[in-house]
Amino acid sequence: MEAEYGKSSSVKTPLIDDREKQSILDEERKNGGGFSKEEIVEEVKRQVWLAGPLVSVNLLQFSLQLIAIMFVGHLGELPLSGASMANSFTSVTGISLLMGMSSALDTFCGQSYGAKQYHMLGIHMQRAMIILSLVSIPLAVIWANTGHILKFLGQDPSISDEAGHYALYFIPGVFAYGLLQCVVRFLQTQSIVIPMVLCAGVTTLIHIVVCWVLVFKTGLGVKGAALANSISYWLNFLFLALYIKFSPSCVKTWTGLSKEALKDMLTFIKLAVPSAIMVCLEMWSFELMVLLSGLLPNPQLETSVLSICLNTAATVWMIPFGLSGAVSTRVSNELGAAHPQLARLALYVVLAVAVMEGLVLGLVMILIRKVWGYAYSNETEVVRYIAIMMPLLATSNFLDGLQCVLSGAVRGFGWQKIGAIINLGSYYLVGIPCAVLLAFYLHIGGKGLWLGIICALLVQVLSLLFITLRTNWEEEAKKAQERVEETTLPVEIVY
Numbered sequence: 239m240e241a242e243y244g245k246s247s248s249v250k251t252p253l254i255d256d257r258e259k260q261s262i263l264d265e266e267r268k269n270g271g272g273f274s275k276e277e278i279v280e281e282v283k284r285q286v287w288l289a290g291p292l293v294s295v296n297l298l299q300f301s302l303q304l305i306a307i308m309f310v311g312h313l314g315e316l317p318l319s320g321a322s323m324a325n326s327f328t329s330v331t332g333i334s335l336l337m338g339m340s341s342a343l344d345t346f347c348g349q350s351y352g353a354k355q356y357h358m359l360g361i362h363m364q365r366a367m368i369i370l371s372l373v374s375i376p377l378a379v380i381w382a383n384t385g386h387i388l389k390f391l392g393q394d395p396s397i398s399d400e401a402g403h404y405a406l407y408f409i410p411g412v413f414a415y416g417l418l419q420c421v422v423r424f425l426q427t428q429s430i431v432i433p434m435v436l437c438a439g440v441t442t443l444i445h446i447v448v449c450w451v452l453v454f455k456t457g458l459g460v461k462g463a464a465l466a467n468s469i470s471y472w473l474n475f476l477f478l479a480l481y482i483k484f485s486p487s488c489v490k491t492w493t494g495l496s497k498e499a500l501k502d503m504l505t506f507i508k509l510a511v512p513s514a515i516m517v518c519l520e521m522w523s524f525e526l527m528v529l530l531s532g533l534l535p536n537p538q539l540e541t542s543v544l545s546i547c548l549n550t551a552a553t554v555w556m557i558p559f560g561l562s563g564a565v566s567t568r569v570s571n572e573l574g575a576a577h578p579q580l581a582r583l584a585l586y587v588v589l590a591v592a593v594m595e596g597l598v599l600g601l602v603m604i605l606i607r608k609v610w611g612y613a614y615s616n617e618t619e620v621v622r623y624i625a626i627m628m629p630l631l632a633t634s635n636f637l638d639g640l641q642c643v644l645s646g647a648v649r650g651f652g653w654q655k656i657g658a659i660i661n662l663g664s665y666y667l668v669g670i671p672c673a674v675l676l677a678f679y680l681h682i683g684g685k686g687l688w689l690g691i692i693c694a695l696l697v698q699v700l701s702l703l704f705i706t707l708r709t710n711w712e713e714e715a716k717k718a719q720e721r722v723e724e725t726t727l728p729v730e731i732v733y
């Protein structure tokens with residue numbers, strides 16, 4: 239089906255062969271001409287075709303650690319607490335960092351693909367793999383000392399020990415996760431999405447069996463769950479690597495291992511670092527809300543409810559995250575192809591889709607607010623508190639969807655530095671101070687903490703909207719062309 243769609247639309251080949259005709263159309267749109275109904279419908283199809291599978295991939299990959307935690311939950315309260323704490327610790331100290339750094343490929347690979355410099359995608363991916371593997375070494379050292387670090391931070395010694403065991407056996411997974419993110423971005427920027435869904439689906443099915451064996455049948459317990467995660471990340475990476483190696487879809491973009499990947503690493507690092515900061519600042523602020531909830535008058539209730547809210551938000555977030563990947567691909571492809579007005583159309587279409595998605599999901603969350611808590615707890619107090627929090631959660635989800643797709647466009651532009659500055663101001667100069675003020679000084683409790691997140695998201699959305707709506711699309715297309723020219727190597731050298 240994907241191959242057939244690729245033949246009938248420009249998702250697979252986003253460039254229009256007649257560049258002169260496209261340039262005339264772009265000039266007309268720049269001077270006030272609108273988009274035709276056919277162009278809008280075609281763009282919607284492209285976005286849906288990309289975003290749908292990407293949402294599935296994100297959910298399946300997210301489910302790996304969730305499944306492992308579910309198995310550990312049957313071992314008792316202490317193993318569950320240790321695995322949950324380790325899950326948060328490894329997410330903050332490693333997973334978010336690698337996810338952020340790999341997103342620099344959205345810019346490099348996406349714009350190179352749009353400019354038809356297909357041979358550079360493999361070079362960019364290899365360069366990213368090398369850098370992320372090197373970064374994973376100090377992360378592995380940190381994970382190996384997780385227990386000691388948590389005890390130093392004042393956490394319960396027994397829970398810290400369990401978390402330390404989990405993180406230690408998850409160390410092989412940090413290397414696999416970095417490599418996996420690189421190949422996912424490589425394929426995503428080419429709009430090759432169905433193979434990613436299939437590979438993630440097969441990996442998830444295998445993961446369930448591996449978890450059952452390692453957790454219950456080998457006696458490894460928490461260690462087995464972490465090891466299962468590591469194995470599954472490696473399997474997912476190997477499946478996609480084999481696809482890239484042998485599939486005709488990647489014959490132009492994967493030309494084999496090349497020593498050229500060892501050169502010009504500083505260019506990638508300059509974009510990867512702000513990319514990582516942009517992602518980490520946001521993810522860390524949500525985790526901080528859970529930690530702050532432990533300082534409230536009823537910490538057990540507040541922490542449980544905030545953790546449920548965070549888990550719900552993270553699950554729902556996979557939908558706008560898929561849209562974010564789609565718009566990042568579309569914007570970077572069209573800017574690299576010197577089609578600035580089509581890039582503008584891609585952004586406008588995805589914003590409209592994000593608004594509709596946010597409204598529908600928000601309505602659903604409000605309608606199920608009184609029963610959603612039973613999915614996590616039978617305690618009446620918890621269920622009632624969740625019902626109160628759900629409208630706030632629906633509001634934050636709506637705003638988070640908008641910022642997510644706008645952040646995807648930012649990656650398509652290569653504006654990661656601007657995104658990092660906006661996230662710093664939104665979350666750490668506005669959001670967290672507001673959360674502390676509302677929760678601890680105005681005594682609103684966990685609701686105040688989540689209202690602080692909403693304040694941060696509102697500032698973030700307004701800031702991103704302001705810079706994107708004032709974008710000089712023609713100028714950004716020129717910058718994309720310059721970036722491609724600066725990083726492109728002759729085909730003969732690569733081969």
